[in-house]
Structures are given as structure tokens and as C-alpha cells.
Amino acid sequence: MKKYISYLMTALIAAVSFSCDFNDSPSLEEGQARVNFYLVDAPGDFDEVWVEVLALRVKAGEIDLADEEDGDDESAWEEIPYENGSQMINLLDLTGNNSQLLGDANLEAGSIQQLRLILGENNYVVKDGEEFPLKTPSAQQSGLKIKLYEEIEAGNSYDLVIDFDVAKSIVVAGNSGNVILKPVLRAYMQETAGIMGQVLPLEAQPISVSTTVDGEVVTTFTDTDGNFKIQGLEPGTYSLLITPEEGYVPVTIDGVVVEEGEITQVDAVTLEEQQ
The missing domain is CATH 2.60.40.1120 (Carboxypeptidase-like, regulatory domain)
Structure with a gap:
């Protein structure tokens, strides 16, 4: 079985829809479900925080909960390219109830266990009118990881929120003055x-x-x-x-x-x- 999931991106908080009516979602087939993913953000002490969003990777399906390793099985991952507008997004525009759709995909029924938000290299912050490059550690090149466990059932519709806490995620190195991204993220179903x-x-x-x-x-x-x-x-x-x-x-x-x-x-x- 697979589930249908739409991904959205916001910068503070978003809302979730839940539906069992196949008539509302004509593209769904039996054994599928629709899920919307949102990225939400708590802004920090900056005027602007720009990130280049390339894609979202999702690990879902019947996954062994006892396996705490990420694993190298690429077949367990679904990649959703971000194609719904400019890839440059100011996270501080996404406060309140604002949101940005990331994309959609069919996922295996069972559970969503991990997300990876893939960023490009063109990331920066603006403070007092001055632009500073936002450096991403090399360990994050495979994507900003968010571990979770959310069950998804065939035929239903969900929204899942990714909460990107900018206030905690961006730090200024003491000696170099470099602005570094150390992501603090959480994810949850918006029906919570x-x-x-x-x-x-x-x-x-x-x-x-x-x-x-x-x-x-x-x-x-x-x-x-x-x-x-x-x-x-x-x-x-x-x-x-x-x-x-x-x-x-x-x-x-x-x-x-x-x-x-x-x-x-x-x-x-x-x-x-x-x-």
C-alpha cells in the first residue's frame, strides 16, 4: 500500500487536514493517502533568513522500529524536488499562518520515520541591512535530518509540519564571526x-x-x-x-x-x- 503526501513549507506553524473522503481527492487510489508537509519556523534575531530549498527526502513505509540506524537502503527513501516557486525562501516570511507548499508524492503505508530537508549553498542572513553568508556544516550536505514516528493510513489525508527553530539553529562563531547553521527541527502532524x-x-x-x-x-x-x-x-x-x-x-x-x-x-x- 502507498500513501499520497503533499509537502508544505512554512516558517512558524501550519494546520493539518484529515479526510477519508476519496471524492475530495480524485487522484487517490485505494491503498493511498494524502499527506501535506509544512515547514514552520521560529525566527531569531535577524532581519531576514534566506535558505535555498532544493528538495525534501522522506523515509516511510513498514519500517523496523528497532532499527535506529539511518541505513543505506536508498529504496526506502522518496525524494520530492521543490518546484513550487523560487527556491530562495525567507523563513521570516513564514511566521503566523503563512505556508509554502513543497510538493507531493505517493508513500508506502505504515509510518513516516525520517525527513531530510535538502538545502543548496546559497543561504544567508541579513542583520541591520548587512548580508552574512550562512555556513552549513559538511555533515548536513545529505540534508537536515528530522527523526519522528507518525503513522499514516491508506485513504486518509494528513498535513505534517516541520518546525525550523531559527532562533536556536543559527549561531555566530566567537572568533571567526561566521554565521553557522546548526539546525534544530521537529516534526508533527498538524492535527495535534x-x-x-x-x-x-x-x-x-x-x-x-x-x-x-x-x-x-x-x-x-x-x-x-x-x-x-x-x-x-x-x-x-x-x-x-x-x-x-x-x-x-x-x-x-x-x-x-x-x-x-x-x-x-x-x-x-x-x-x-x-x-
Whole structure:
């Protein structure tokens, strides 16, 4: 059996669709499923972050979960060239609910266990109007790896989100001053739960919004309208830390309850100016 999967790329967070209606997807055949892949990003302290996206590689099917090695079996991988627009993408344009389709493919039913985002060499960041090359370690030439385990069933439609945390992924080397990409990525089905809201005033942008997931801090930023969304959360109770630019007072929101498959809308927050 195979599954049909579409890949999307965003830079903050995206949404997932799930459908069992073959009439809505005339290209599907029995034993196939549709999956949309999104890349989402939490921006860092840069004006622009440009990456050259070449392709996405996917490892899926009936895979032995006990095998922790990547393996050299190329037949287990499906490569989807990125052909839906300019290969140069500013990740900071993908905040809020913005997204960019990467492509689509038929995948073996079973599970998705690993993704590799293939970048070209024309990557750079812009800070205060100055452009700096973004160096990619040689070990990443085979692609930026994201390990996961998501089951996909024939006849269904899914969206899968790749969360590219720019704030954690880009570092400046102390002595050389080189800007280096050390990718921090996670992936999840967009049908998972999350938190969304708005932070004002707009003059305080950009504002980081973070929470802790399995001991790891997950961070996103508000868009130009002050909106934010954090997805890929398990049901539970979370605290949000809202950290604005200098001149405004940080805020913590405790007791945010997230239910399975639901996006919790928190009340808009208006930050106070520092005295």
C-alpha cells in the first residue's frame, strides 16, 4: 500500500487536514493517502533568513522500529524536488499562518520515520541591512535530518509540519564571526493541539512566545499583527513566556489548558512599557 503526501513549507506553524473522503481527492487510489508537509519556523534575531530549498527526502513505509540506524537502503527513501516557486525562501516570511507548499508524492503505508530537508549553498542572513553568508556544516550536505514516528493510513489525508527553530539553529562563531547553521527541527502532524493568541502593542514587535515541551523550550515569534501560534503540543497545562523587545515588561501566562486536537485561544495580551 502507498500513501499520497503533499509537502508544505512554512516558517512558524501550519494546520493539518484529515479526510477519508476519496471524492475530495480524485487522484487517490485505494491503498493511498494524502499527506501535506509544512515547514514552520521560529525566527531569531535577524532581519531576514534566506535558505535555498532544493528538495525534501522522506523515509516511510513498514519500517523496523528497532532499527535506529539511518541505513543505506536508498529504496526506502522518496525524494520530492521543490518546484513550487523560487527556491530562495525567507523563513521570516513564514511566521503566523503563512505556508509554502513543497510538493507531493505517493508513500508506502505504515509510518513516516525520517525527513531530510535538502538545502543548496546559497543561504544567508541579513542583520541591520548587512548580508552574512550562512555556513552549513559538511555533515548536513545529505540534508537536515528530522527523526519522528507518525503513522499514516491508506485513504486518509494528513498535513505534517516541520518546525525550523531559527532562533536556536543559527549561531555566530566567537572568533571567526561566521554565521553557522546548526539546525534544530521537529516534526508533527498538524492535527495535534496548540496555543494561539495576540500580543500588543504592535510597536513592541517582534515578540517571542515560548513554552516547554518535554523539557525543551519551544519558541515562536509574533507576526506583524502580533499574532502567534504554537502547535505540536500534547494535551496538558502549559505556561507561556512572552518576551518583548527592550522597553516593555515580559509577561508569563500560567495555566493554559490544551485539549487533544484543539487549538486553545488565549486572551489578547497588552504589554506595559518599562518605567
